[in-house]
Amino acid sequence: MMIETGAGFWSPLAMVAVVGAVAIAVFIARSFGRKNAGKDAGQALPFFSGNVVKDARIRPANMYWGFFEALHDYYFALKKMHSGIVNDYFFWFVLVIAAMAALFIFSGVL
């Protein structure tokens, strides 16, 4: 029921019990709210500066735009690395073999 992590422990069932108790409290609090809220009140409709939006979805391609812009140079390098050319795959393989061999040589193991 519990796992020791060295720094402490983790009890999933205790967490589920706490989340359950909070959920019940939220449900009770919600039951005191207005009964006519939400449905058919226009609250769930998407809007953009007061205009009707036909395709209100944010497509996955448009998500996290700022993140990708901020890491533009990093992604440029990654894209170059992932060329899809098999020769490049072998280049990386040889590089890893060389790096591992060098690690052992410079550490005086070989």
Add this chain to the structure above:
Amino acid sequence: MIFLAEHAPVLAIAVPLLAAFLMPLLGRAGAKIRNLVAFAAIAFAGIEVALLALNVLANGVVTYAVGAIAPGLVSPAGFPVRIVMEIDALSTFMAVASVSIALLACVYSMQAMKKHENLDKYFALMLLMTAAMLGMVFTGDLFSLFVFLEILSIASAGLIAFYSGRGESAEAGFKYLAVSSVAALMVLLAAGFLYSQYNLLNMAALAGAMRFSFLDKFALVLLASAFALKCGAVPLHMWVSDAYGEAPAAVSAMLVVASQAGLYALFRVGFTLYGSMPLIDLLGLAMIVLGVLSMFIGVTMAIKQSDIKRLMAYHAVSQTGYMLLGVGVGLSVLGNAAMVSEFGFRAIQGGLFHVFNHALYKGLLFFTAGAVFYVAGTRDMNKLGGLAHKMPYTAVFFLFGALAIAGMPPFNGFASKLIIYESVFEFSPVLSAIAMVVSLLTLASFVKAFSGIFLGPKEAVQAGVKEVPIGMLAPMAILAALVLLFGLFPDLVLEWLVNPAVNALLGQCGYIGAVV
């Protein structure tokens, strides 16, 4: 029953192998008979693995000499020349994960692949993959390891290129075969280096005889690099996105456990074959570097993808990083008993637990991706949306898998990641922080995937879409239940599978002593 238990190591491999070659014949008798035999063969292997696991838990390392008068004759005159299978708790741990996913993938395929032709070959290759994975984790012989690695690679390549009408699938199959062949060649070369010095191929005997010469150490470099490539560690991961992305969904799930067989070989070489080498901690450090690179580059590549299966493939790379990090930390402190007891044991425990968890939730995620492709005919998330209206069960199963991979409680991914975070923190707080940031990015990536595929208004193009058949839902439901069960009761897996496997990794003498 005694016969089944006594010959379990060889029967678990031989039955799926034989069934694989019967598939074309049985296909002529009818699809139902063929499917039933494929399922029965993997289920039989599963029973044998369970018997073996119980035997190993009760009696320790199990050895089996193939072709000897009696299976126990592993070391005639103290010189092991036979093909010896040696099964410890680490082997059974990996075998349980492999055969469970193979069985569910087989059931899932029966429905998901129904419309396709050449299913005799499909199931034959799937059975070959199962036999090869079990062979890799059961063998105690370096040359047999190479043979099973080759069988696994060839069968996998055939399945990756199964949609042969698509150029991309053929290309992915070719790339996988090319890189796998070179990796296997390095394993063969390393085995040759060792055999030339010691006249031995048995890993336990080699570990006992090893003098750590220049050639031995170069063999270690070749073995570690080859298995790092097979498990898809950055920067040797380039094949993963193509292979996982283009293969049928059930095959992608099997490729996850196939890659983990490569990871097993890396751990076996590091801990058992070279465990007593001075400065073996350097291999641990190399694994940590590969692990951190895999975690970070894997997740940052994943978050950019718009193809759902390529996104999942890069996440597989990222999750492999966690396993390498955990086990690498354990290996890097192997020579220091105090550190092993302080955090090394738990780091390996976290890494191995994550291997098991990853097999379950990534299998589940690939099945859900296959279900989406089955009904919508596309993997492009930009063309999908609102599918939760039509596929509520698949949406819930996807959510389970997504939360598990992101390390959200109470799912199983959280349990193993928590152990990794806290044990790795003792080694280096920076590494632990990177692991946590990667989990946040994983969550962001799956928020994008879930909202892109399942949320939003109903799309007009999906008018005819409906939930997938029960044959596909059932394997997903089983995996989703296990993902939750092992998150709520992690001690079940830790006590019965993971802790014995960690002890097996750390107890090199037990593995050597069983043969020599």
